[in-house]
Amino acid sequence: MNPNGARKSEAATERLTAPLGLTYMLGKFTEHMVPAVFLIALIIGLSLISPNFLSVGNFLDIARVASIIGIMAVGMTIVILTGGIDLSVGSTFALAGAVTASFIPGSFSDAPLVLGLDLPVPLAILVGLIVGTMIGFVNGFIIAKSRVEPFIVTLATMAFVRGLTYLFSGGFPTIFRPMPPEFEWVGQGNVLGLPTPTIFFALVIAIGVWITRRTTFGRSVYAIGGNEEASRLSGIKVQWVKIQAYSLMGVLAALSGIVLSSRVAAAQPTAGLTYELDVIAGVVIGGTSLLGGRGSIVSTVLGVFILGVISNGFNIVGLPTYYQYVTKGLLLIFAVGLDAHLRKTQRH
C-alpha cells in the first residue's frame, strides 16, 4: 500500500482535505470560545467600572505580571497534557533565581555558601537554567521509571528543592550592589515599548505553540495523555517524552525565577511559594484537562490573562486583597464548572 501512488482515490477524497482549513479552525475556535468570551466579558466589565482600567500603561502592567506566571504555565501545559502535573515549579523558580543571582557580578548575600565567584551575566543565567533543567530531569526520570504518581513525586521534590534553596542561600536573600545593566535588562528592560518579561513570555508562547502543534514531540505528548498504553504500543518512546516534558518545565520555571529576581532586584529563598497553584489555575481555567490529552497553549494563555486581569482589575477598583482572594477562588470554580457543563451538553 503506497500512499504516493493511487491517483484514483484522490477524487473520492477531495472533500476530506478541505477541512485542514475550515473544520480545524472551527474546532479550535469553539475550543477556546469559553475562556475567550470570559476574558472579553471581564475586560468590558472592568472598563465600565473604572476608567483607569482601559489604558495602555495598565495593560502593560497586566502583561508584565502575567508573564512571570505565564512562562511557567506554558511548561505546565505540556506536563499536564501528558497526564501529569508538577508541584515543584515554585521551588525550582526560587533555586534557579538564587543560583543565578549568586553568580551575577555585584551580588551580595549573608549566606556562607554563596560563592564569591562571578560569571558573565549570560553564563550566570545559563547556570540557573541548567539547574532548572536538572530538577525537571530528575522529576521526569522518577515519574517515567517508577509508577509513583506525578502529584506525589513532585510534592516530594517541591519540599526537597525548597530545602536546597534554603541550604544554598542560608535563608538569606541575595541582593545586588549594584545590579549590572545586562541583568537589569532581563527583568526591567524594554524592547519596542514592551517590558522584557513580556517579550520572553511571547517567545515562550511561540515556541510552545510550535512544539505542541508542529513537532513529533508535541504529537507524542497529546498521544500519551490521551492513551499512554496505546502510544507505547505504537512505538512512542513514552519514558523519554515524559522526561523531556518535565525537563522543559524545569527550564521554564528557572527562566521565570531568574526574570523575577532581576525584576525585584533580589533573589528570595521564599520566592515562588504557592506559585504552582497560580500556574495550575491558569492552565485549568484555560480549559486544559487535568486528565491529559486535551488542551492547548493558547487556552493556557487565555487562562493566565484571565487571572492577571482579575488581579489587576481588582487592584484598580480598590478592592482589598482579601476580597480578591475570595473572588479569584470563586471565579476559578465558576470558570471550570461552566466549561465542564458546556462540554457535557456539547457531547449531544
Place this chain on the structure above:
Amino acid sequence: MPPLLEMQNIEKTFPGVKALQGVTLTVGKGEVHALLGENGAGKSTLMKILAGAQVKDGGVIRIDGKEVDIKGPLHARDLGVAIIYQELSIISHLSVAENIFLGRLPRLFGMPWLVDWKCCYQRSSELLAQVGLDVDPRTPASRLKVADRQMVEIAKAVCENAKIVVMDEPTTSLTQREVETLFKTARLLQSRGVSIIYVSHRLAEVKEICDRATVLRDGMKIGTVEVAETTSKDWVKMMVGRDLDQLFPKAPVKRGKEALRVDNINSRKLKNVSFCAYEGEILGIAGLVGSGRSTLARTLFGAQHGASGTVEIGGIKAAIGTPHDAIEQGVALVPEDRKIQGLVLSMTVRENITLANLRGVSRAGQLNLRSEAKVADYYVGALRIVTPHTDQKAVNLSGGNQQKVVLAKWLYSDAKILIIDEPTRGIDVGAKVEIYGLLQQLVEQGKTIIMISSELPELIGMSDRIIVMHEGRVAGELSRDQFSEEAIMSYASAVTH
C-alpha cells in the same frame, strides 16, 4: 401462564443509525434463551434497554404479564433483571462478600447505621456455595481470576432474587474448564426457575446450553428457533445472511522466503516456543484463552519483557526490547483491544493513522501537516473507512471502522510482519469481509501475517498454516489440508494423539 419476559416491537434509534427495528423477544420462566447475532446486530442495545442502561424509543416490555416502564438500572434490578456485563462490575479492593452485597449490606439489629459483617459473610458463603465457588468471602476481589469474579456476579444476581439473568458474552476470557463450570451454574439457576438470556455469537456454546435462540441481524429480528432442531447451515444463514464460502476471500499465494524465525522463547508463561513464518503467508495461531498466544505476540513485539530465546527477521538476528525496536525492524502488532491498546480515542483519525510512523510525515522532528492529511486521506479511501472527514475524533467511529484505522496505522508503518490479535473481534459482518480482503491483499504483496484468533472458522478460512498453543507451548502444527475444527481443538486441549 404468561411468559416471564416479553419485549415487543422494541425500537431504538441513535443519531444516524437505526439500532433496533421492531424487535420482539419472549423468554419463559426457567428458560435459557440465546440472543445471537454478529456484532452491530443490536444484541447489546436490546439488553441495555432491558437492564435500564438505555431508554427505548418505542415498543412494550412486560415482566410476568405486567407492562413495565424501566426507568433506570436500579429500577431494572428491583424488577428482577440482573445483567452481567462483559467488563465485570466488580470493585477490586473490596471483599467478595462486599461486592455481592454492594449497596445492600445487611444491617445490625435492623439499625440502618451499622453493618452486620457476620451475617454478610455467612450469607455470602451460602451464595458462593450455591454457584460453586469455593472462596473465603473475605477475600479481596482483586485476588480472584476473571472466571471467579464472574461467579461472584452471578452470586450477586442470585442474592438479588433476580428473575432474569442476562449474561453478555460471558465466555470471552474463560478457559474450557471455567466455561464448563459456568454452564453448570447456569443449569442450576435454571432449575430454580431463573431465566437466563445468553448473549453470544459462539454457536457451539449456544448449542450446548440454550433451549431456544433469537437471532438478530442489522437491528432486526431474523427468527426465533428451538436450538435442538436447527442445523449449522440454518444458523449461518440466519446470522450472516450469506453463504460461508463468500465470507473468506482466500486465494493461494506463492510462499516466499523465511521472514521470521523464532527459537526457544522461554518466559514465565511461554515454554520453548519455536516456529517460523514466510513471506506471503498467513500463519494462524490457535489456542484456548490463557494458552499464551497474546503473550507470545506481545513478547515478539517487545511489549512484554522477561523472555529469553532468539528471533531472526529475514535471516538476521533481531534484538527487540521495546515496541519502538519492533517497529524499526518492520514488525507490527495490531492489539487485541483496540480501544485500550490500539487507538488514542481522543485524537483524530488522521493523528491515529500516522502515530506509528511520525517520521514518515515529519522532517527533523517537525510535522508536515499537509502530507499527513494526504496520507490519512489515502488510507481512508483505500480501506473504505467510514468517517465524515479525517479530523473526526476516533471515539466517534464504529467498531469496524476503528479497527480499520488501527490497521491503517500499521500499514503506514510499512511493517513487513504483521501480528494481528483477534482481527475481527466486535466487528459486523460487512466490515469483516473487507478486512479479510485486506489481509489477502497484504500477503499478495509479500508481507507476512501472523493471525491470532479464537474464531475457528476465521482461522480455517484464512490461514495457510495453523500452529496451536496449549499452556505456553506449541502443541501442534497443521497445514491447510489438515484443517478442521476437531483437529485444532484436540491440539488446543492437549488430547494426546
Place this chain on the structure above:
Amino acid sequence: MQTPSERTSFPNPAPIKVQRIGIFALAGHQFIIIALIIVLGLAIFSVQPKFLSAYSIDNILRMASIYGIVALGMTLVIITGGIDLSAGSMMALGAALGAGLLGTAFGAANPLSFPAPVAILIALAVAGSVGMLNGVAIAKLGIAPFVVTLGMMTTVRGLTFIFSDYSVGSVPGSAITFMDGLFSWLGAGSVGLIPTAAALFLLLAGVLAIILRYTPLGRAMYAIGGDAEIARLAGINIPAVIIVVYGLMGTLAALGGIVQAGRLSSVSPLMAMGYELDIITIVIVGGASLTGGRGTILGTVLAAVLISMIDNGLTIMNVPSFYQYLVKGSVLLVAVILDQWYQRQRAAVAMA
C-alpha cells in the same frame, strides 16, 4: 467441542487464606510505619537523649494530633478518590472564627461575643458548611476536586482575612490574641497524662474507624473510590456521601485549627498556609492511594506520629529548619516507593 462430563460436585479450588479483618487489621504497610517509628526514634535518641524526654514526647503528640485531626478528614476524602487543597485555609478559618467570636480578644472590635463552646461550635458549623459546598460543586456540578478545592483554598483564605480584620480592629492582617480556658485546655492542656489534643485525636480516630468499617456510609466511601460508576449502579447515593465527606473534612480541619489556636493562644490569618501538602503527605505515607478506594485510619494515625516525630526530632537536634524540607521530601518519596514495591510483591504472590 468436548462434551462436559456429568459431575455431581463442583470443582474445588483450594480456599485462599485471608487474615481476619477487624477494625484495626494490621496490614504489612502499617508494620513498616511502626518499624520506622521505632528505628527513627531510637536513632534520634542516640544522637540527642532529650528527644525522649517528657517535654519532647508531649510536643510530638500535640503536633501529631493537630495535623492528625485534619488528616483524618483528608483520609476520608482521599478514600473517595478526591482531594482537598483547602484544608489549610479551613484550619485558619476555623481558628479565626473560634477565637474572633469569643469577643474577648485583645483589641476586639466586633460586637459579637459568645462563650467558648458556642464560638467553637459556630466555627465548626461554618467550616463544615463550606466543606459541604465543596462537596456540592464536586458531586453535583461535576468539577474536579483539585480545581474546586484549589479555588476554595483562596476564597476561604480571603474570608479568613476579612473576618479576622472584622473581629480585631488595629492593623489589617494582625493576629487575634486571646486567652480562654477551653481553648487552652484543648491546645495546651492534658487529660491525666496525655495531652487533651491527643485524647481528642484518638477519640475521633476511633469514631471514624468505626464509621469506615462498620457503617454503610463508610463502606460507600470505599466503593465510590474504587469505582464510582459501579457504586452508582449499585444504588449508592454518591452525591450524599461526597457532600458528607467534604463537610466532615471542613469540620475536622476547623477543629485542628482551633486546637492549634488554643496551643498558641493566638490566631494569625496566615496560619496553616501550606499545611494541606503536609497533611496529604501524612495520608499517603499512611497507605492511602490518590486514586481512591484504599486507606486506613490506623495508617493515618501512625503516619501522623511518624511525621511529627521527624519534625520534632530535627528541631531538637538543632538541625536548621530548611533541612526539614529536604527530609520531608525524602520521607514521602521513600514511603511511596516502598509501598509500590510492597504492592508489586503482593500482586506477584497472588498471581502465582
